[in-house]
Amino acid sequence: MPGMQPVPPRAPRTRLGIVVPAASESVFHAALTLLQGVAARWVRYDDEGEIEPVVRAVLQDVDAVFFAGPMPLDRCRALLPEDLPVAAARQGPIDLALALLRAREQGLALAPASVDTFDEHVVEELARELGLPVRALRALPYAPGQDVEEIVRFHLETRRRHQTHYAVTGRSRVYARLLESMDVPVFRAVPTVASIRSAMNEVVLRAVSARHSNLRFAAAVYRLLEDSGLYEAGVEQVNTLRMFFDAAEFGEAWVEPRGDQSVLVFAHKGLLEEITNSWTAVPLLEEARTRLGVRMAVGFGVGESVRDSVRHAEMAVRRAMAEGGDAGYLMTEDGLVIGPIGVAADPLRYTYKADDRADDRGLRELARQAGLGVSTLSRLADLERRLAGAGASAEEIGQALRVSVPSGRRIIRVLRENGLALPIGLAQPAKRGRPKNLYRLDINRRLNGSAEQSGTRPHPGS
DSSP states (O other), X not given: OTTOOOOOOOOOOEEEEEEEEGGGHHHHHHHHTTOOSEEEEEEEEXXXXXXXXXXXXXXXXXXXXXXXXXXXXXXHGGGSOTTSOEEEOOOOHHHHHHHHHHHHHTTOOSOSEEEEESOHHHHHHHHHHTTOOGGGEEXXXXXXXXXXXXXXXXXXXXXHHHOOSOEEESOHXXXXXXXXXXXXXXXXXXXXXXXXXXXHHHHHHHHHHHHHHHTSEEEEEEEEOOOOOHHHHHHHHHHHHHHHHHOGGGTTSEEEEETTTEEEEEEEHHHHXXXXXXXXXXXXXXXXXXXXXXXXXXXXXXXXXXXXXXXXXXXXXXXXXXTTSSEEEEEETTSOEEEEESOTTSSOOOOOOTTOHHHHHHHHHHHHHHTXXXXXXXXHHHHHHHHTTOOBOHHHHHHHHTOOHHHHHHHHHHHHHTTSEEEEEEEOOXXXXXXXXXXXXXXXXHHHHHHHXXXXXXXXXX
């Protein structure tokens, strides 16, 4: 109709799976109210044994998953795809302080008391702030696989030995059991609406970022290196092109020959990132050499437009050619350069004997627990061996993995949270600048321990 303005298309809503005990659902509903662009998929459970099947049922219908706490997340780690953004509500000092306030409102002395789920340092710091002895609040920190009965026994034993005035728990099932078993009040500690909303917002932003990133344009240029005669070059190009059309991994990509003895592959970034194993391998490079007897240089490019992605791929292939070929490089619009990719002796990696499937499972399980890709954790394990106990900064680790500085810092943060990297000191740059934190990686010990439990030992790659 005249005078009416066209309605702009709405951005797709992020489908967020929210895994919560039914008894705590209301506080998570309140946290969700101010988040825009989110379509909630509520995954409720009454008993902890129900968590895995109900989560499995929704995984194909969500862009990200948010868990009510670390326990349901740990129960589901084996189910979660590596590239799915996930987060969990964490119990912080304010949540414990509110539980203690409820005890005070009932006329109870603040100490002694028993507390589960919270980290020990959180409990001790709050005790000091309240002017209490450090051990006045007895704590049992959360640990993966912790049994409900184990936590209940902790509270009962602490009550018997220290005459505690009340108990605080972060677990709904423990709360129900303690109400039946204890002769003193029991208080539930639930994350505040503000802290839940903050964590929800973070995982939604990661999902949106991943969606936008994966849908960006990407291109690959494979260029033959041999200076063949006209006829031989034509045959080589036809055979090479046929190899690309026959390759299953390029089934969803656009493949076309170019006049400079090269093949252009065009796809979205998510597809190329998947078939290159997060930019750590070059598909078809080895096959072209062994099956067709040709050598190639490869360039990958990512950009905001088709033209930009092809331009970056051409810059990257020139870089690969300048270094002799048989390798690939990636260049992006923000200046990131990764390479050489696919050189046998150069990339960081960690390999096991092909028949040691238990070792491979250990690597994958540790990667799931840490929330990192298997290839990333493999290369970090190899980097740890090369460092031989020496410390490295987040920037140095990022450079070794050929990722950006922010990505290196994010990886260090994840490693620290999972006990796979330990801070060991500071390094002052030779020039002016802030000191850099140094970390010692602690991955191989965990992998070796996993292998010993299964009766096998890992075999590091060269």
